[in-house]
Amino acid sequence: MMRHILASSACVLLLLLTHLLSPLATPSMLSTGVALQTAEEVYYIRPDGGSADACTGLIDSPYPDASGGRACAWNHPFQALPPGGVSRIAGGDSLMIAAGEYRMGYGAPGAEWCDEGGSFGCHMPPIPSGPDPDRPTRILGEGWDSGCAAPPELWGTGRPWFIINLTDASNVELACLEVTDHSGCVENHTGGLACERDQAPYGDWAAYGLHAEDSTNVHLSHLNIHGLAAGGIHAGRLTDWTVDDVRIAGNGSVGWDGDLWDDGGDSNSGVLTFRHLLVEWNGCGETWPENEPVGCWGQEAGGYGDGVGTAETGGDWIIEDSAFLHNTSDGLDLLYHTRGGSVTLNRVHAEGNAGNQIKVAGQTTLSNSLLVGNCAFFEDQPFTYWVDHCRALGSALLIAFIGGEQITIVNSTLYGQGDGLIAAGPREGFQCSGLEYLRVRNSILIGDADYFDPSDISYFFYQEGCGEFKLESDYNLAFNVKNIECGLTGDYTISGSHDLCQNPQLLGPFSGEHFGMMVLPESPAVDSGDNAVCPPEDIFGSPRPSDGNGDGSEVCDRGAYEMEHS
Structure with a gap:
C-alpha cells in the first residue's frame, strides 16, 4: 500500500462532505x-x-x-x-x-x-x-x-x-x-x-424504514433513515421520484433495496433525482443508543451489503452531490439498469465499499467525482464480522454494456486496490454491438498493489466480451497501473498524446477510513487539462477552470478537484 502521508485529510473530507450533503435550496419550500x-x-x-x-x-x-x-x-x-x-x-x-x-x-x-x-x-x-x-x-x-x-x-x-x-x-x-x-x-x-x-415479544426493531411500490411523483427530503434491522428503503416500480438531503445509514443488510417482494416486476421509470444523498455503513448493525457500526457482514456470511441496489430497471437516474461510503458490498449498484434511460453522476464520492464503488449499465456520464476503491477497508476492523473484501474483484468502476452505449468520464479521480480501476463488458444476456465507446478525459487514475496478488498492481482498464474494444484516454494522469502506456495504443487502451504516466502528487494519506485525494500545488495535474471538456465546477462546486499555478492563464486541472492559486 502507498503511504504518502504529507498532511491530515480529515479537514478535506469534512469540507467535501459538507458541500456534497448540504442542500442547495432552502428547506422552507418543498x-x-x-x-x-x-x-x-x-x-x-x-x-x-x-x-x-x-x-x-x-x-x-x-x-x-x-x-x-x-x-x-x-x-x-x-x-x-x-x-x-x-x-x-x-x-x-x-x-x-x-x-x-x-x-x-x-x-x-x-x-x-x-x-x-x-x-x-x-x-x-x-x-x-x-x-x-x-x-x-x-x-x-x-x-x-x-x-x-x-x-x-x-x-x-x-x-x-x-x-x-x-x-x-x-x-x-x-x-x-x-x-x-x-x-x-x-x-x-x-x-x-x-x-x-x-x-413474541420480538423486541424494539423494524425490518425497513420505508416501503414504496407503484409510486409516482414523490419527494423525500431531510430524512435520516438508520439502524433498521434489514434495510433503509425498500422501493420499486417508481416514477419521477426526487430524493434530497437524505441519509441512509447503518441498516443491517442494505441501504436502498430495489428488489420488491412480489412477482410484478421492479422497474422504475421517468426521472429519478438524488441530491445530497448519504449512503453509508449499510450491511452493518447499528448499536443503540450509541449508533456505532457492529457485526458488519457480506454475502458470504448470508448478508447483502449494497448501499443502493436495484433489480432490472429503467429510468433516467441523476445523482449529484452524493456519497456512498463504507457499505459491505457495492456502494452504488446500477448494474441492472438495462431497460432504457441514462445514468448521470456528478460530484459523487464513493469510498471504502467492500465490493465495487460504483456499477453502471447503459448510457452513463461520470464527472467531478471521486471513487476511492479501498475495497479491503473492513479487513481486521473491530466492527467486522465477515465481509467479502474486494468482492467482484473490487474494481472502482464497473461498466456493463447492453449494446451501443457511449460512456464518458470527465474530471474524476479514481483509486483502487482491487484487481483494477475500470472494468467493462457486456451485461449478462446482452451483447456489445461495436458502437460502444468509453472516453476518459481530464482525470487522475491511481493503482496500488492488487489485494488478491500483492506482487501485481491494479489495471487502468480491462474488458472482455466486447471484441477489440478499447478505452480512449487523453489528458489523463495515470500512476502505478498496468494496461496503459502513455501516448501509445495497447491491448486495452488508446492513450492520447496528452496523457501523463507519473506521480500525481496527492495530499494523502492513502490509508484509513478516508484517503486524501486532493492535489498538491506541485502536482502535474494542475493547469494541464483540456478546457474544451472542462465542467463549470469541481467536486466542491468551485468554478473551473481557474489559474492554479499563478501564470495568469485559467486552465482546467485534471481530477475531481480544481486548485486555486493563492
Whole structure:
C-alpha cells in the first residue's frame, strides 16, 4: 500500500462532505413550491395530544383543550394512519408532526387493532395519494421549514415490515423525519446479532424504514433513515421520484433495496433525482443508543451489503452531490439498469465499499467525482464480522454494456486496490454491438498493489466480451497501473498524446477510513487539462477552470478537484 502521508485529510473530507450533503435550496419550500396553507386540511401530531376520539387533530394544542373540548392535536401518527384501519387524512392534506419520539408498532397509541403475535403487520396503511402534483399529501416533521435541526423520531418496535408505507402512493412529500428502531439486532444475522423473529415479544426493531411500490411523483427530503434491522428503503416500480438531503445509514443488510417482494416486476421509470444523498455503513448493525457500526457482514456470511441496489430497471437516474461510503458490498449498484434511460453522476464520492464503488449499465456520464476503491477497508476492523473484501474483484468502476452505449468520464479521480480501476463488458444476456465507446478525459487514475496478488498492481482498464474494444484516454494522469502506456495504443487502451504516466502528487494519506485525494500545488495535474471538456465546477462546486499555478492563464486541472492559486 502507498503511504504518502504529507498532511491530515480529515479537514478535506469534512469540507467535501459538507458541500456534497448540504442542500442547495432552502428547506422552507418543498419541491412543488406550493405554500403549506393551500392544503385541504392541516392536521397536527404532538406527544401531549389525544386520541382520534378525544381530539380532531386540526389544532396544534395539547389535550384536553382549554375548554375541555376536542380542539386539540393527535398524540401519534397512528391516529392519522391507523394500522389495519382507514386513513383519517385525505389526499392533499398535511400532517405536521411535532418533535419527540413516536413508538411505531405494537403498543403504540392508535395501534389497538394490532396483535402482539402478528405485530409484524402493525404498521401504517398507505399514505393517501395527493390529487395531483400541485397538491401533494405532506407528512412534515417539525423544523421542515427551518433547517430540520431536531426532527421527530419514528422508531419501530415489534418487527413491523416497515415504518412508512408508500404502497400505491403518488403525489406525496415527506420531510424532516428520523426513522429508526431501538435495537442493535440484524435480521437473520449469522454472527450473533440476529433479531428475535419466532416468539413474541420480538423486541424494539423494524425490518425497513420505508416501503414504496407503484409510486409516482414523490419527494423525500431531510430524512435520516438508520439502524433498521434489514434495510433503509425498500422501493420499486417508481416514477419521477426526487430524493434530497437524505441519509441512509447503518441498516443491517442494505441501504436502498430495489428488489420488491412480489412477482410484478421492479422497474422504475421517468426521472429519478438524488441530491445530497448519504449512503453509508449499510450491511452493518447499528448499536443503540450509541449508533456505532457492529457485526458488519457480506454475502458470504448470508448478508447483502449494497448501499443502493436495484433489480432490472429503467429510468433516467441523476445523482449529484452524493456519497456512498463504507457499505459491505457495492456502494452504488446500477448494474441492472438495462431497460432504457441514462445514468448521470456528478460530484459523487464513493469510498471504502467492500465490493465495487460504483456499477453502471447503459448510457452513463461520470464527472467531478471521486471513487476511492479501498475495497479491503473492513479487513481486521473491530466492527467486522465477515465481509467479502474486494468482492467482484473490487474494481472502482464497473461498466456493463447492453449494446451501443457511449460512456464518458470527465474530471474524476479514481483509486483502487482491487484487481483494477475500470472494468467493462457486456451485461449478462446482452451483447456489445461495436458502437460502444468509453472516453476518459481530464482525470487522475491511481493503482496500488492488487489485494488478491500483492506482487501485481491494479489495471487502468480491462474488458472482455466486447471484441477489440478499447478505452480512449487523453489528458489523463495515470500512476502505478498496468494496461496503459502513455501516448501509445495497447491491448486495452488508446492513450492520447496528452496523457501523463507519473506521480500525481496527492495530499494523502492513502490509508484509513478516508484517503486524501486532493492535489498538491506541485502536482502535474494542475493547469494541464483540456478546457474544451472542462465542467463549470469541481467536486466542491468551485468554478473551473481557474489559474492554479499563478501564470495568469485559467486552465482546467485534471481530477475531481480544481486548485486555486493563492
